[in-house]
Amino acid sequence: MTTTAMGQSEGTWSVTTRVIVYAAIGAALYALFNWLSFGIAMPGTNDVSIRPHYGLLTFFGFAFGPVVGFLTGFVGNVVGDQLTGWGAFTSWQWSVANGLAGMIAGLFPFWMASRMSSPGSKAVTAAVAGVVATVIGFLFIFVELVTQQEMGFNAILTTEYIPTVIGNSIAAAIVTPILVLAWEPLREQLGR
């Protein structure tokens, strides 16, 4: 049995002990898999690579809420970049984009609660949430139009946004529902 701490509310945006620990686990896993780099190249493309671990951040957002999703994506990417030696702030805009994707995935269960009556529908919603969150969240990288003025709109769109969104959407659409289906029985067992 779990003891509930006094004074910690459990709203959508609350930062409780549970949120802190789940976000830390999510960020650590994301950073670790980033470091191990599981890129799967898409045949017939130059630079589209699927990163399966991307599905982790959409899963953590979907399963534990928008705060966990944002922290998993943002901190996970920052720490992962540090582990690989890329530097925490070298590509800060990508970290924010990852965070936003996790956060948006975390909002879906609240928006679509009525459509998630069975595990199957929950898995489908998780896949949709992962894809939509990726498409919207990664729009943030267009901030490079201001911070990297050498990058034109077309260059950002064709070399960064589209390849990333394709690869990450595939990962999110497959990995998120798998993890949701694996987590559901355990969640019920734990009484969450």
Place this chain on the structure above:
Amino acid sequence: MRAAFPYLGRGSWLASRDPRVLLVAAILFVIGASQLRDSRQLGVVLVLALGYYCTARIPWRAVRVQWIYLLAVISFFAFFNTLISGGRTGTFTGAETHVLFTLPPFGAEISAEGVSLMLSQVMRYAAVAAIGFPIAYAIAPGDLGVALRRLGVADKIAVMVDLTVRFIPTLAGEFAETIDAQRVRGYDPTARKGGPITRLRRLAPIFVPVTVGSIAGAEDTIDAMDLRGFGVGRRTWLRHLKFDAFDFVLLGLFVLFAIVATFLNVTGRTDHYLLPFLV
């Protein structure tokens, strides 16, 4: 499998600075460098950034691969950007370009403007990386949480970052154990058969147990923290941080850099520079 921040800069001048200085310096530097476009100014900034990096005394052999990878990726993207834009972005938007040569088969133009833009982009990224590397290698991993807290980040978020750093080696161990366990059951982690979707699904026997196992294990941590009253009152930290004179000077220099870069940007004195010898 060893996944942790190696404290390579231990004992160096930069590592003996207050860790908050390294974090704030990196943020101020990103703010400043993002506003500079002139490759001559960026060249000076890059030299200064490398000087700062050298004070961390990070052994070259330990980070050689990271630097090569970073420079290769940056150069690749900058080159690709040059191919796509043809040098007609930034200050050179709408300007007539000086084509140096064209690349077959599509006749992509490599122009003097494109090469100049590429140089600015690569130098900016390299300078930001030089300032960012010491965060990984010259801050004691245990100091990260308290440094964030003392910078005004909420207690809970500072603890979360601290926990993330501490969880990584543990999870790396669990990951290695899971691979070994699945291998005993006949799973081949090196299999390359099938398309990307099949290969993605084949990773489930690794991803699912590691992730779900970690979440289930997190319940003990949550219970332990709740039982100790985490989050119900103000938290104290064992480690105390204090700025010394060098810290103030260093921070002052970075603040000055951000102000100067903003001034140059606002007054239009940092347009992209067309390398004269290419025209």
